[in-house]
Amino acid sequence: MPHNHDHEHSELSDIELRVRALETLLTDKGYIDPPALDALIETYETKVGPKNGAKVVAKAWADPDYRTRLMEDATAAIAELGFVGRQGEHMVAVENTDKAHNMVVCTLCSCYPWTVLGLPPVWYKSAPYRSRAVRDPRGVLAEFGVSLPEDVEIKVWDSTAEVRYLVVPERPQGTDGWSEENLADLVTRDSMIGTGLALDPAQKESAA
Amino acid sequence: MNGAQDLGGQMGFGPLELEDNEPNFHAKWEERAFALTLAMGATGTWNIDSSRFARESLPPPVYLTSSYYKIWTLGLEKLLVDNSLVSPQELDAGKPLEPSQPLARVLRAENVAATLQKGGPADRPETEPARFKLGDRVRTRRMNPEHHTRLPRYARDVVGTVETVHGVHVFPDTNARGLGEQPTWLYGIVFKGTDIWGADSDPNLTLRLDLWEPYLDLA
Numbered sequence: 444m445p446h447n448h449d450h451e452h453s454e455l456s457d458i459e460l461r462v463r464a465l466e467t468l469l470t471d472k473g474y475i476d477p478p479a480l481d482a483l484i485e486t487y488e489t490k491v492g493p494k495n496g497a498k499v500v501a502k503a504w505a506d507p508d509y510r511t512r513l514m515e516d517a518t519a520a521i522a523e524l525g526f527v528g529r530q531g532e533h534m535v536a537v538e539n540t541d542k543a544h545n546m547v548v549c550t551l552c553s554c555y556p557w558t559v560l561g562l563p564p565v566w567y568k569s570a571p572y573r574s575r576a577v578r579d580p581r582g583v584l585a586e587f588g589v590s591l592p593e594d595v596e597i598k599v600w601d602s603t604a605e606v607r608y609l610v611v612p613e614r615p616q617g618t619d620g621w622s623e624e625n626l627a628d629l630v631t632r633d634s635m636i637g638t639g640l641a642l643d644p645a646q647k648e649s650a651a
Numbered sequence: 652m653n654g655a656q657d658l659g660g661q662m663g664f665g666p667l668e669l670e671d672n673e674p675n676f677h678a679k680w681e682e683r684a685f686a687l688t689l690a691m692g693a694t695g696t697w698n699i700d701s702s703r704f705a706r707e708s709l710p711p712p713v714y715l716t717s718s719y720y721k722i723w724t725l726g727l728e729k730l731l732v733d734n735s736l737v738s739p740q741e742l743d744a745g746k747p748l749e750p751s752q753p754l755a756r757v758l759r760a761e762n763v764a765a766t767l768q769k770g771g772p773a774d775r776p777e778t779e780p781a782r783f784k785l786g787d788r789v790r791t792r793r794m795n796p797e798h799h800t801r802l803p804r805y806a807r808d809v810v811g812t813v814e815t816v817h818g819v820h821v822f823p824d825t826n827a828r829g830l831g832e833q834p835t836w837l838y839g840i841v842f843k844g845t846d847i848w849g850a851d852s853d854p855n856l857t858l859r860l861d862l863w864e865p866y867l868d869l870a
Contacts, residue, residue: 458721462680464745465728466687468737472751474694478760480686486767487675487685529770533817550659550803552703553719562675562685566667568719573658577805577858578848586667596855601659603801604837604861605699605773606817 487562495526496559496609497630500641501623503536504614514538517609521559531558531607538611539637543596546584546637547608548576554602559609560635567636577601587638610637617644652704652797653804655711660805660848676720684720688727693758693766696734700827704799705729773821775834781864783838787813788870791840791862799827802866806858809846810870814859815839822863836864 469475499521503510513520517534521527534556537545549555550573555563566572575583580597584590591597600608612634618626629647633639658664676682692702706726707714714722731737741748758766783789793808794800801823820837844856 458718458724459678459680462684462687462724465724465742466683468741468745468747469687469691469731471747472737472741474736474751474754474757475687475690476757476759479690479758479763480683482760482763483686483689483767484676484682486763527770528768529766532770532772533774535815550805551656551801552706564670564673565677565719566669569668570658570661570664570715571667574661574664577659578852580856581853583667586669594855596857597853599856599858601803601806601858601860603803604817604820604823604863605771606837606839606861 487557491526491557492561493559493630493632493635494627495524495561496556496632496635497627498524498623499526499536499559499609500611500630500635501626503611504618504626505621505623513611521609526558528558530554531556533604533606534559534609535606536609536611537598537600539613541595541613543598544591544637545598545600545608545610546576546580547600547602547610548573549602550574550577551601551603554605554607556607556609560632564632584638587633589638589640610635612637612639612641615641615643652707652799653795654707655709655714656703656707657804659803681718681720684724684727688723690758691727691731693756695755696736697730698826699771700799700821700823701829702726702730703823704827705733707799774817775819775821775832777819778834781816781836783813783816783836783864783867783869785813785816789813789838789840789867790870792866792868794866796824798824800824800866802862803860805847806842806860806862809842811840811842811846811860813838814841815861817861820863822865824863824865837861838864838867840867 470477503513513536517536521534539545553563553568577599580599615629629642631639631642634641706722709725728742732739736752738749788810790810791802791807815838817837817839819834821832822835825831825833840860840862842858844852844858845854847858
């Protein structure tokens, strides 16, 4: 539809100009320091992301003592690996089993555990996910290609406060004796939100 | 407030739009809008609850048709004007027309890492005993405040069970309005899906929300 396309196009340049004007104004007012903006972007583009969470999950799979600490005080256990700070101040880890599957949402905005997962993907912040995750999580999971037995309890966590949730997916079969580093490659972002499962070793092969 | 942000349980938004290998940002302006919002937040002029309220105060047709970082941009403009840091005329002109206001601090590049690491913990010391304990059956309040709240509509006037006592946390309903943090006990409450969505919904669905004491009464 050419009309819609044009409309989106003009809205995009409109918002581009608006943000640029805002940055200029705030700089001229002395309220912001542009190099600090670059540093903020750089942090989330290069340092903070789902690889952090994958390390946490892999360690919990490989190290029973760490798993215990993670389940008892996730904030402290995650800090052991150096992941601390904004949007990870109050962490809780929730574990998937063959009886229960956890899935995280923020229906009211976009709360997400930045320290371990980075910034949320667009779908997580969007109306389709936020509206349906709490009412029809199995329908949402189906869109991710995940189908769970009907008798598995689906636990949906709506992040209404400053507590942030990290899902520990089930450890795939056939990974006995794997190193934490290799295990971490099986831990996807979606598996730590609860909209996916960890990759099994064969999937990892085909993805590589 | 019963704004467009309160999406839980609404219908008709269609399928999810999934994107493989999605980037953090889909355009340069999104990066800048993100960083501007964080940098202005770091000045300490407002708090996370008032910034959420600024976004959810957007008229529903605007909220629902704006991309995420556009919502952040519109929310930031509102906070700047509401807090008298810039005037609407300055926003239009894109340049200063009035003297700047003093700020508690300005975020510098060399302080970014430390500021992000420090974060903004919401827990506070206990001053009063908790009203509820693990296993208590509680009913969420039926309420429809026009101000900021973190009790979604779908979870009002429903009975659940206290599963976690998180401690004392800043109360968003007052903090968003400049009425202070008024820290109060925060609980993890578990609800049966059928108690929220009705008898014909998934019998193996449970929902968990973190809710503050003023939202709850013993059932």
